[in-house]
Amino acid sequence: MRLALLALLSVMALPIGAGDPPRRPIHTYSIVARDAATGDMGVAVQSHWFSVGSAVPWAEPGVGAVATQSFTEPSYGPLGLALMKAGKSAPEALKALLSADADREVRQVAMVDAQGRAAAHTGAKCIQAAGHEVGEGFTVEANLMDKATVWPAMAKAFRTAKGDLADRLLAALRAAQAEGGDIRGQQSAALLIVKGKPSGQPWNDRLFDLRVEDNPDPLKELGRLVQLRRAYRLMDEGDGFVTAGKWAEAKTAYEAAAKLAPGIWEMPFWQAVALASSGKLNEALPIFKQVFAAEPFWKRLVPRLAAVDQLPKDPVLLKAIEAQ
Helix, strand or coil, rough: CHHHHHHHHHHHHCCCCCCCCCCCCCCEEEEEEECCCCCCCCEEEEEEEHHHHCCCEECCCCCCEEEEECCCCCCCHHHHHHHHHHHCCCCHHHHHHHHCCCCCCHHHEEECCCCCEEEEECCCCCCCCEEEEEECCEEEEECCECCCHHHHHHHHHCCCCCCCCHHHHHHHHHHHHHHHCEECCEEEEEEEEECCCCCCHHHHHHHEEEECCCCCHHHHHEEEEEEEHHHHHHHHHHHHHHCCHHHHHHHHHHHHHHHHHHCCCCHHHHHHHHHHHHHCCHHHHHHHHHHHHHCCCCCCCCHHHHHHCCCCHHHHHHHHHHHH
């Protein structure tokens, strides 16, 4: 509690945005949410503004998530997380930050904490159509929208969507766009999801950290990147199994990754390596052949893998692979 009080006092001592130059508004729709099943937390956002992901979404494993938009004040992100980490609920943290901000009426800010408590603020001077909805474990918020039906549609989509948190956040963004979205159109989007409980390995606790900086259809591109991220996470699992000599598990992971990302030949290549290393050369050879035909440079990697025990040092096996 003492740490929370000190954090709050430090915030109150320096008015938010004091001395900063005026900022252009980032007119945006976003969702901040916690997955009740896993505890994972995240933010998804789209805007007709370059690189929205560099300004709006903030999240910390085991702490909470924040979206700061409209006439964006980036300090709401780290300060909001600091207050929640110090023990404040999301509503308490947001109230404290707004009380220190002389420009609160042009802000739109939303937070959710690790217990699923959510809060949002839409200032009276946010450009219409603007508003938010707070639900159980989530908030949706939007400003400068074509219609005032955007954020209710987002809330409904999130509540009814199936899948994991990434799927549900994307469903909310797509529902916003289907209602007309940002009156100016689309440009950039981002998705940030962290684990509900920190593992002590921050590099493993950020499940999705994806940005589409400038694209005529950023939501479509964001969806593609989400699928690729899933594929590469499976590749990481496969790599771990290979290092541990668990070839059957590696084969399963690589095979699943290849299905998610057709045309990325590295994925079937490592699947074939796992097969060959686990004594299933007949299954591996057709895959090697397909990979080498598409991207011949993979063949040059084969002897290098054997040199570091990532393929058996079997001359017959290596010759058979290289002959494909």
